[in-house]
Amino acid sequence: MTAKKAGRLLQVLVVDDDFRVAQIHADVVTATRGFEVVGTARTVAEARELIATRQPDLLLADVYLPDGNGIDLVRASGMDAFVLSAATEPATVRCALAAGVHAYLVKPFTRQSLTERLDRFARYRRIVDTPHALNQKDIDKALSLMHGSTRPASAGGSATEQLVLDALGDGERSAAEVAELSGVSRATAQRRLAAMAGRGVVTVRLKYGQSGRPEHLYARSGKPGW
Structure with a gap:
């Protein structure tokens, strides 16, 4: 993977045989924010042509296409990809994960679900799109951003709050x-800090300067929050 120019919109190719669904995605x-669509394809053949000519950053692919399988397309392309499909067979999901997809969304899903995954992907790419070698902390942070926490919901926080x-x-x-x-x-950051302050996980102190509004400074309270 090569580094991308800072500030450039991440380019997405949508692959779905239903043109109405493709347009919704x-x-x-x-x-x-941070994304643009460079094309839509209804078949594997169309997708391959657009991948070659447009060189997108992210592929959003359905599994079952008229002339092939979206997971095979992902695997062959070597691209960053999400699978968006109604297919829920365990073998299909395993194949998609083995092909390296960053997300698997089961149709029908909410707009928010896709938006959230796209936001995670953008932050993930900001870390891994670099000409410099990544250290272990960088890699762990990138994986956490893209895939979130494996903690149960009852643990009292989210992957974002842990970050x-x-x-x-x-x-x-x-x-x-x-x-x-x-x-x-x-x-x-402001929302998460405020939420954790409300639970007592972090403390807030106002720092007054010579002019303007006081600055809110946050620190861990020592109270278990996870």
Whole structure:
């Protein structure tokens, strides 16, 4: 994988034999910050041609296509990909995961579900699209961003909150600093910090400067939150 130019929109190819479904998926991609659709394909042959000419960053593929299998397409292309399909057979899901897909969404799914995966993918790519060697911390962070936490829902937090807590470390930081270190947006960092403050997982202190609004500084409280 080669590094991409900073700030460039991630380009997505949508592959689905139902043109109406393909358009719905394309609309979600277009509405997601940082992405653009470079084409839609209804067959494996069309998809291969567009992959060769457009060189997309991400493939959104259905499994069953008129002239082949979307998972085989993903495997042969070696591209970053999501599978969006109504297929729920265990063998099909295993094949897709073995082919290296970053997400498997079962139709019908909500727009939010796809948007969330796209957002994770964008943050994942910001880490791995680099000309420099990745260290273990980089790799672990990229995997956590893309695939989330394996903790049960009852554990009291989310994968994003864990990233925010990791960014806080043992010091005191602003939401902007946490966002930069964790790879999430400032708004997301602010929401997660506020939620954890409400549960007592982090503490908040106001730092007053010479002018303007006071700055909120956050720190771990020591209270178990996970």
